Amino acid sequence: MKKTLYIIMITAAAVLAASCDKFLDRQEDEQLTEEKIWASFNYTRQYFYNCMGYLPDDADNLYAPPYLGATDEASMTWNYDYRKINFGSWNASNVPNDRFNTEYQCIRDCNIFLAHVLDCSDPVLATDASRQAQLKLWYACVRWARAYTYFLLMRDYGPIFLVGDELMDFTATTQELQRPRDPWDDCVDYVVSEMNWCADNLPATQSTANLGLPTRGAALAVISRLQLYSARPLFNGSTLYRTVRNPDGTNLFPEKADPNKWVLAAQAARRVIDQDLYKLYKDEKNPDNPYLNYYGVFQETWNDELIYCGGGYRSRMTFGVHTTPTDIATGTAYGGWGPTQTSVDSYAMANGRYPITGYDRSGGPIVDSRSGYPAADREFDQASVVNPFLKALKCTDADATSNSPRMYANREPRFYVTVYWPGTGWKHGESVGRAYFANGMIGHTTHDYPITGYLVNKWYDHTVDSYQGQWGNMTYPTFRYAEIYLNYIEAVLECQKAGLTGEGVDYNKAIECWNELRARSGMDPILDIYTNASIDELIDLVHRERQVELAQEGHRYFDTRTWMIAPDVCNGPVYGLDTDVVGSRSSTVVPPEMWKRKVVENRVFRSNHYLYPFLQRELDRNKVLTQNYGW
Numbered sequence: 001m002k003k004t005l006y007i008i009m010i011t012a013a014a015v016l017a018a019s020c021d022k023f024l025d026r027q028e029d030e031q032l033t034e035e036k037i038w039a040s041f042n043y044t045r046q047y048f049y050n051c052m053g054y055l056p057d058d059a060d061n062l063y064a065p066p067y068l069g070a071t072d073e074a075s076m077t078w079n080y081d082y083r084k085i086n087f088g089s090w091n092a093s094n095v096p097n098d099r100f101n102t103e104y105q106c107i108r109d110c111n112i113f114l115a116h117v118l119d120c121s122d123p124v125l126a127t128d129a130s131r132q133a134q135l136k137l138w139y140a141c142v143r144w145a146r147a148y149t150y151f152l153l154m155r156d157y158g159p160i161f162l163v164g165d166e167l168m169d170f171t172a173t174t175q176e177l178q179r180p181r182d183p184w185d186d187c188v189d190y191v192v193s194e195m196n197w198c199a200d201n202l203p204a205t206q207s208t209a210n211l212g213l214p215t216r217g218a219a220l221a222v223i224s225r226l227q228l229y230s231a232r233p234l235f236n237g238s239t240l241y242r243t244v245r246n247p248d249g250t251n252l253f254p255e256k257a258d259p260n261k262w263v264l265a266a267q268a269a270r271r272v273i274d275q276d277l278y279k280l281y282k283d284e285k286n287p288d289n290p291y292l293n294y295y296g297v298f299q300e301t302w303n304d305e306l307i308y309c310g311g312g313y314r315s316r317m318t319f320g321v322h323t324t325p326t327d328i329a330t331g332t333a334y335g336g337w338g339p340t341q342t343s344v345d346s347y348a349m350a351n352g353r354y355p356i357t358g359y360d361r362s363g364g365p366i367v368d369s370r371s372g373y374p375a376a377d378r379e380f381d382q383a384s385v386v387n388p389f390l391k392a393l394k395c396t397d398a399d400a401t402s403n404s405p406r407m408y409a410n411r412e413p414r415f416y417v418t419v420y421w422p423g424t425g426w427k428h429g430e431s432v433g434r435a436y437f438a439n440g441m442i443g444h445t446t447h448d449y450p451i452t453g454y455l456v457n458k459w460y461d462h463t464v465d466s467y468q469g470q471w472g473n474m475t476y477p478t479f480r481y482a483e484i485y486l487n488y489i490e491a492v493l494e495c496q497k498a499g500l501t502g503e504g505v506d507y508n509k510a511i512e513c514w515n516e517l518r519a520r521s522g523m524d525p526i527l528d529i530y531t532n533a534s535i536d537e538l539i540d541l542v543h544r545e546r547q548v549e550l551a552q553e554g555h556r557y558f559d560t561r562t563w564m565i566a567p568d569v570c571n572g573p574v575y576g577l578d579t580d581v582v583g584s585r586s587s588t589v590v591p592p593e594m595w596k597r598k599v600v601e602n603r604v605f606r607s608n609h610y611l612y613p614f615l616q617r618e619l620d621r622n623k624v625l626t627q628n629y630g631w
Contacts, residue, residue, distance in 0.1 A: 041124055054109070073346075075576070144194075159186075202216045211302060220275065234562045306479075347411050490542050490543070
């Protein structure tokens with residue numbers, strides 16, 4: 001029932017949003033048309049759908065945004081525009097996925113809606129209390145959408161300009177519309193204030209008919225992520241940005257780091273936790289199975305870990321088709337979204353220790369000898385490796401076992417759910433195939449193949465058969481409870497390091513959250529594994545935990561930038577397996593020459609790449625708009 005109603009809602013939104021164009025593009029002599037909009041409940045609803053329709057469909061955002069492919073955790077084979085970011089071939093006149101104008105159009109339309117919706121004069125409202133309540137809900141949802149759009153702008157551009165409730169007159173001259181950017185802290189304060197209002201006015205949960213609309217938790221989750229970003233080095237005293245000023249001399253970025261922002265970040269995450277509205281997902285029938293526990297977060301729609309799902313309930317075909325190996329069987333498959341070797345290396349062993357502590361000058365791994373990972377010169381030695389995720393999916397021993405390098409044995413559960421390596425089983429419905437990715441072999445007979453030799457595994461619905469046209473459905477975890485735990489742990493550890501305290505800043509609670517998160521994935525408490533870890537080591541470990549738990553979900557792009565580690569991890573050679581090795585189409589064995597670390601790309605990250613530049617056309621129009629550093 002939930003699924004059916006939400007599909008109806010989204011379909012209606014798509015159709016009705018298109019019909020709103022005449023409202024948004026009205027001429028000066030069409031005032032009567034505007035009056036008709038707010039005199040009709042149905043027209044008002046159409047305008048609501050139009051405003052909400054601007055928000056990203058995160059379950060379909062594979063083609064344009066860089067957040068999945070322009071980071072150290074993945075490489076995509078397709079020549080999408082954002083690959084310019086990977087190779088440094090972008091500038092202020094050529095910005096991939098620039099949504100600056102679109103997002104300000106969203107803000108403008110939201111402002112129009114907010115100014116009029118509660119004045120809707122449809123006579124039906126006089127006797128229909130449920131429709132009166134809907135107007136108030138729509139008002140709160142659109143106010144959330146406006147604040148969220150500011151957040152989306154800020155994570156790309158840093159400080160932007162705030163227009164508040166102003167109904168910008170786009171018939172005014174360019175000079176009249178000019179405005180400077182607002183300082184970062186002012187932008188943060190505005191979004192936090194708006195989201196606090198939304199948290200007070202949105203319901204804790206939405207009704208069946210309104211699934212997918214924002215809730216109180218969605219407002220608090222935005223605050224949590226924003227306060228965390230604001231506390232990190234990029235937006236908290238960065239030496240690169242502290243001299244970026246408006247024409248009147250106003251600093252746009254904080255000049256000095258303020259450690260107390262970590263307190264705000266911890267408190268923001270704790271507010272979500274204390275709502276007691278969410279919990280880490282566990283499989284209902286097998287709550288002690290760490291593979292089904294983690295996989296279920298992305299498999300079970302509307303589960304209790306999900307806080308906000310950008311795009312709502314939808315087919316998972318887009319993500320599925322791009323993570324399905326070609327040639328396993330007849331069907332649509334463009335599998336070319338590949339984890340990098342760095343991403344593969346990031347996962348812990350089954351004993352909870354992270355095996356790779358760094359790399360030598362030649363790109364070889366530096367191995368923690370206590371982890372149980374093979375020595376660096378033996379990591380590609382062959383062994384009989386059981387893929388326990390396939391066992392959790394009820395595959396036979398034969399289907400779950402492959403002759404594979406020892407580096408893939410005895411890893412933590414999240415590795416097997418997320419990473420598909422050559423030669424292991426690929427379950428699709430009741431069938432199990434194998435892809436090899438060597439040139440000419442299954443998985444690499446066209447340009448659609450993962451150049452790293454690995455394929456993202458977590459987004460495919462292995463319970464249905466895409467080769468029979470079945471993809472399943474999904475509710476994309478734009479915000480989920482595990483992220484809130486990680487936000488809280490990181491912020492509390494940073495407070496501990498700085499000697500800061502505050503209400504809700506509780507080291508023991510943070511460690512409790514961390515232990516719960518690891519237990520969900522079948523691992524021992526972090527302090528049982530790293531018994532003498534210093535506070536700096538714990539901060540590094542929670543960064544690693546975040547990299548693994550949130551892998552391939554769009555977080556790593558912003559984490560590497562706000563931590564300001566991108567020059568180290570997003571610059572230089574990207575490693576994978578040697579997929580140029582030629583193999584036989586009929587062979588069922590990965591060519592041994594393929595098993596080695598090979599540079600598959602060389603990337604460029606310069607000091608000005610932390611934030612998007614404003615397009616030159618915006619600078620030409622707005623003479624008081626200050627460009628970001630280095631552009």
